[in-house]
Amino acid sequence: MIEITWLGHGTSKIRLESGEVMLFDPWTEGNPAYPKGHTFDRVDTMLISHGHFDHIHDAIPIATKFNPSRVVAIYETAYWLESKGVKNTLGINKGGSAMCGDVKVTMTHAIHSCGILDEGKIIYGGEAAGYVLTLPDGRVIYFAGDTNVFSDMALIQELYNPQLAFLPIGDLYTMGPHEAAKACRLIKAAKVIPMHFGTFPPLTGTPEQLAKNIEGSGAEVWKLEPGKPVQW
Ligand SMILES: [Zn+2]
Secondary structure, three states: OOEEEEOOOOOEEEEOOOOOEEEEOOOOOOOOOOOOOOOOOOOOEEEOOOOOHHHHOOHHHHHHHHOOOEEEEEHHHHHHHHHOOOOOEEEEOOOOEEEEOOEEEEEEEOOOOOOEEEOOEEEOOOOOEEEEEEOOOOOEEEEOOOOOOOOOHHHHHHHHOOOEEEEEOOOOOOOOHHHHHHHHHHHOOOEEEEEOOOOOOOOOOOHHHHHHHOOOOOOEEOOOOOOOOEEO
16 A cells, blocks of 8 residues: 555655655645645655646755755756756657566656746746656556646557646636546546645636546545645
């Protein structure tokens, strides 16, 4: 079993059976959905889907504090993080895989933008991405990052067959429940963890809307509470 904790918005952490912690898209400071009182005890792998502030805001301080063994991002964003003093960056690109401890991490496509806000200017951060994690026991997780639905999600299903998917559903900056329902049907994961909703009032998509839209598909919406760990 692994332990999954959604930390609000696009931020999640996974504690592996080995005890190692993988942290996705850290936004803690100023994240209205970040659970009060939550603390990290370790971070072994940090995974960044793209360079927007709500996904990398706390990457630098957390990397400085916990010195993860790898900080994975698309090449340009990884280079930027390295330029800010982050150690052990691992810049990869779509279709590429890297072993992060005993988990195989594969970068996938995402339909989103990826500018990095740096001292009042937006600089090029490469492209937004998602990740497929293949656990040592063979189970597969798809972390979509911020994205719209795209038909090549069917390729992600064919190639990796994820059983669990993290999908954004909030609308406005990402797909909403209507598009996310199509994503569920393409990815065919048994369980879907909704994210990137409810953080601010304009992110209007809800897990209940998604659940209604995927009735009969065989997929289950797994609504997590920020800061409350679940086992999978
Ligand atoms: Zn975002």
